[in-house]
Amino acid sequence: MAEGRFYAPLAARSPGVNACALAPAHGLFAAAGEEGLLECFDLRARACAGCLDVAEACGMVRRRALRHQDV
Numbered sequence: 001m002a003e004g005r006f007y008a009p010l011a012a013r014s015p016g017v018n019a020c021a022l023a024p025a026h027g028l029f030a031a032a033g034e035e036g037l038l039e040c041f042d043l044r045a046r047a048c049a050g051c052l053d054v055a056e057a058c059g060m061v062r063r064r065a066l067r068h069q070d071v
Contacts, residue, residue, distance in 0.1 A: 007046070008046075010029075010031075010041050010046070010048075011048075012031055012033060012037075012039055012048075013033065013035075013037055013039060013048075013051060014031075014033020014034055014035045014037050014039070015033075015034065015035070016033065016034040017031045017032065017033055017034070018032050018033065018034050019031075019032040020032070027042075027043065027044070028040045028041065028042060028043075028049060029041045029043050032054075035055065036053060036054050036055020036056065036058075036060060037051055037052070037053055037054065037055070038051070038052040038054050039051045039052075
């Protein structure tokens with residue numbers, strides 16, 4: 001960014017990201033995907049440091065909502 005350039009996007013396993021955060025203790029970037037995956041990226045290496053399948057660990061069935069309807 002100091003040279004006015006943008007970095008290439010990080011390659012996530014999920015098709016979409018619902019939430020993200022940067023951990024101040026170790027600098028990992030965490031992204032919560034729409035398919036129940038939590039991926040942590042090391043921004044210095046520009047690579048995935050680890051991935052947790054939270055949906056599978058909780059026994060959830062993976063489904064995608066096509067439309068939200070208030071009841």
